[in-house]
Amino acid sequence: xxxxxxxxxxxxxxxxxxxxxxxxxxxxxxxxxxxxxxxxxxxxxxxxxxxxxxxxxxxxxxxxxxxxxxxxxxxxxxxxxxxxxxxxxxxxxxxxxxxxxxxxxxxxxxxxxxxxxxxxxxxxxxxxxxxxxxxxxxxxxxxxxxxxxxxxxxxxxxxxxxxxxxxxxxxxxxxxxxxxxxxxxxxxxxxxxxxxxxxxxxxxxxxxxxxxxxxxxxxxxxxxxxxxxxxxxxxxxxxxxxxxxxxxxxxxxxxxxxxxxxxxx
Amino acid sequence: xxxxxxxxxxxxxxxxxxxxxxxxxxxxxxxxxxxxxxxxxxxxxxxxxxxxxxxxxxxxxxxxxxxxxxxxxxxxxxxxxxxxxxxxxxxxxxxxxxxxxxxxxxxxxxxxxxxxxxxxxxxxxxxxxxxxxxxxxxxxxxxxxxxxxxxxxxxxxxxxxxxxxxxxxxxxxxxxxxxxxxxxxxxxxxxxxxxxxxxxxxxxxxxxxxxxxxxxxxxxxxxxxxxxxxxxxxxxxxxxxxxxxxxxxxxxxxxxxxxxxxxxxxxxxxxxxxxxxxxxxxxxxxxxxxxxxxxxxxxxxxx
Numbered sequence: 001x002x003x004x005x006x007x008x009x010x011x012x013x014x015x016x017x018x019x020x021x022x023x024x025x026x027x028x029x030x031x032x033x034x035x036x037x038x039x040x041x042x043x044x045x046x047x048x049x050x051x052x053x054x055x056x057x058x059x060x061x062x063x064x065x066x067x068x069x070x071x072x073x074x075x076x077x078x079x080x081x082x083x084x085x086x087x088x089x090x091x092x093x094x095x096x097x098x099x100x101x102x103x104x105x106x107x108x109x110x111x112x113x114x115x116x117x118x119x120x121x122x123x124x125x126x127x128x129x130x131x132x133x134x135x136x137x138x139x140x141x142x143x144x145x146x147x148x149x150x151x152x153x154x155x156x157x158x159x160x161x162x163x164x165x166x167x168x169x170x171x172x173x174x175x176x177x178x179x180x181x182x183x184x185x186x187x188x189x190x191x192x193x194x195x196x197x198x199x200x201x202x203x204x205x206x207x208x209x210x211x212x213x214x215x216x217x218x219x220x221x222x223x224x225x226x227x228x229x230x231x232x233x234x235x236x237x238x239x240x241x242x243x244x245x246x247x248x249x250x251x252x253x254x255x256x257x258x259x260x261x262x263x264x265x
Numbered sequence: 266x267x268x269x270x271x272x273x274x275x276x277x278x279x280x281x282x283x284x285x286x287x288x289x290x291x292x293x294x295x296x297x298x299x300x301x302x303x304x305x306x307x308x309x310x311x312x313x314x315x316x317x318x319x320x321x322x323x324x325x326x327x328x329x330x331x332x333x334x335x336x337x338x339x340x341x342x343x344x345x346x347x348x349x350x351x352x353x354x355x356x357x358x359x360x361x362x363x364x365x366x367x368x369x370x371x372x373x374x375x376x377x378x379x380x381x382x383x384x385x386x387x388x389x390x391x392x393x394x395x396x397x398x399x400x401x402x403x404x405x406x407x408x409x410x411x412x413x414x415x416x417x418x419x420x421x422x423x424x425x426x427x428x429x430x431x432x433x434x435x436x437x438x439x440x441x442x443x444x445x446x447x448x449x450x451x452x453x454x455x456x457x458x459x460x461x462x463x464x465x466x467x468x469x470x471x472x473x474x475x476x477x478x479x480x481x482x483x484x485x486x487x488x489x490x491x492x493x494x495x496x497x498x499x500x501x502x503x504x505x506x507x508x509x510x511x512x513x514x515x516x517x518x519x520x521x522x523x524x525x526x527x528x529x530x531x532x533x534x535x536x537x538x539x540x541x542x543x544x545x546x547x548x549x550x551x552x553x554x555x556x557x558x559x560x561x562x563x564x565x566x567x568x
Contacts, residue, residue: 005326009466040322044469048321083467216324220533221335222288222309227350230297235537258317260290260309260347261340 005218007042007085013060015080020137021067022108023076024054027086031061034093035116036209036239039063040217042085043078047071050214050234052186053089054111055118064140066108090217091238094207096120098181102174104167104195105141106132106187112209113186114141117150127151128174132167132187136160168194175202182206183242189265193252196242206242213258223260226250268548270304270525270559272502273424273449275358275384277304277525279544280515280559284506284529285310285362285389285428286335288537292350299357302541304525306357308348310364310389313374315341319394320473325462330481330508331530332460334394334474337364342374348381358384360426364392366399368412375420384424388417391430391455393478404430404455407442418447426504428452429495431487432459437498444499452504452527453491457484481530484508489521496522496564510534512546519559520566 014026031039033053041063042048049071055062067076078084094116101120105113110131120127128151133139135158145152154162155170163170168191174180175198185195186209199206212224212233224233228248231237245251254262270280282305283289283298289309298306318338325332340347351359361383365371375386390413391404403409410427418425427443429436431454440451456478462471470476488507495503505518506527515526531539547559556562 004328006462007322007325007464007471009464042322042471044464044467044471045473046320047473085464085467085471215318215321215335215338216333218324218326218331218533219537220287220324220331220530222290222294225288225291225294225297227291227293230291230293230295230300232294256290256340259315259338259340261315261343262346 005087007087009083009085012078012080012082012084018064019133019140022064022138022140024062024064026055026060026062028060030059031056031089033061033089035119036093036112037089037091038238039086039088040090042087043071043074044085046074050217052112052209054114056115064108064111064114087217090234092236094184094239096123096125097205100126100179100181101128102171102180102183103127103129104132104171104183104185104187104191105129106167106191107134107138109187109209110141111186113184114144116184117145118148121148121150128153130155130167130170132191134158167191168198171195172198175199175204180204185209189252196246199242200246207239208242208245209238210240210245211238212255223256267551267557268544268559272385272525275424277358279304280519280525280547281540281543282360282504282525282527283307283540284527285387287529287532289362290347292347292354295351295359296355297537298540299355301538302544304357304540304544305360305384307360307362307387310337310339310362310392311344311374311378312337312339312364313342313370313377315339315343322471322473325471327462329483330479331533332462332472332477332479333456334459334472334477336474337392337395339364342377345378345381348378348383352381360385360387362387362389363417364389368403368409368416371413372416372420375417379421379423385426385450386417386421386423387426387428387452388413389428389455391428393430393432393456393459394474402430404439405433407438410439411442411446414443414446414448424449426450426452428455429491430455431457431484431491431507436491437494440495440499444501448501450502450504451495451499452506453495454484454488454507456480457487457507480508482508482510485514489518492518492523493521493566496567509543512543512550515543515547516550516562519562520564522564522567524559524563
């Protein structure tokens with residue numbers, strides 16, 4: 001039998017403000033994760049949620065979280081030195097292929113894209129990262145990415161910073177230049193669908209990171225399965241090819257909430 | 266093939282059945298289990314009312330298995346759409362597991378799920394994780410277990426399976442009560458315990474529900490004993506569930522008296538294709554030991 005998968009309790013080493021309602025939590029632990037993977041983060045007596053890994057070096061890893069509900073509110077009330085549990089890393093990862101890559105991150109979907117950008121850069125790839133934000137206040141990772149030598153582009157919905165418009169508008173422009181090897185994306189599902197459709201149109205491979213309500217994280221409960229293939233986001237995912245997701249009847253249309261009931265996007 | 270089996274005249278291509286509560290929230294995930302070799306599949310228990318279940322963690326591993334307390338989350342009657350989805354795309358037998366807080370409501374949900382034309386209806390009267398809400402499971406009392414069975418039977422047109430709890434004084438008595446009330450098949454067992462796991466660094470129980478039913482290899486001997494006892498007490502076929510991970514485990518519980526085996530937690534230990542693996546291992550054993558049919562091994566451990 002492999003190692004016992006129960007929560008490993010770690011102290012939060014550092015908490016950094018990333019953007020409006022967005023913080024990065026750093027842990028001292030050699031997670032040995034690959035970009036695209038996630039952890040199950042446990043706050044005792046509160047809840048346990050899947051969170052993508054946004055940063056990793058040999059000694060530390062980080063997660064970047066936006067405050068959206070009860071769990072993240074509780075997480076944001078924790079201080080450096082407080083203890084939480086982690087399981088993982090879980091799930092598959094992005095496949096870094098080709099030389100000229102485009103990464104499209106929407107909101108806190110920039111988290112796993114940041115980790116991917118660092119990894120691809122270290123592998124000697126030309127990395128273009130489109131950071132999409134609602135407005136200037138929600139912009140994250142621009143400085144970190146520029147410091148890593150990533151070609152960084154910013155779009156804001158309201159034009160308060162960078163290019164006015166959606167990240168996918170800029171992606172389209174880049175695809176039209178026709179020298180892109182592969183596109184990677186994480187963020188709101190409507191955006192992911194647009195990315196997958198654009199890549200199909202231009203014949204460029206894409207990989208996207210899916211999010212579904214997750215319960216067990218062990219691949220057992222079946223809560224996070226995707227219609228069509230029945231693939232578990234926690235095991236066969238969270239990274240899927242855009243082509244594959246476009247074949248699923250639920251992609252960009254609906255997901256399931258905690259009870260298992262379908263809700264439309 | 267010698268590995269085929271039959272439950273109330275309904276053929277299963279092999280004796281492995283996806284147990285309720287694992288990979289059973291959606292029609293697509295049930296189909297995935299069929300594609301990976303399951304002879305039949307059971308959906309997660311459907312209730313009339315929508316239920317969110319317990320917060321996470323709902324599942325935690327320990328040295329010899331898992332503890333779970335999902336808390337009977339259910340999409341409500343909308344969950345029946347998942348059965349429709351399955352039926353549109355898949356021909357292998359489907360077991361609709363149902364749950365209700367009262368005997369009367371069991372009748373209503375049995376009638377509702379019947380619309381999706383499942384091949385069997387399984388009454389889950391043995392969930393150990395909702396005691397705070399509903400009190401002790403029906404499966405712990407022969408009178409209540411029989412009452413639910415009668416009502417479900419009355420509201421179903423297909424064979425009715427009743428899933429029993431190992432956490433009782435005398436399982437023979439419960440089995441006889443549900444058989445007398447009309448159960449066509451008995452499934453034994455639901456999870457054992459319940460148990461508890463405490464994280465010693467934070468000094469807190471890990472499961473949000475604090476306690477949870479125990480599944481996995483640790484409970485196999487309990488399942489084998491329960492099936493053995495039930496076989497002595499009743500005539501109806503038995504689905505043997507609880508810690509079945511390998512073909513040898515399946516043979517063992519079949520020899521105790523089961524005609525088919527439920528597989529759940531083993532999806533973790535051996536992957537989603539555990540059904541295919543167990544079915545093949547059963548056939549290999551039969552070939553080697555000279556058993557022609559599953560039925561030739563059923564209950565042969567009895568004197």
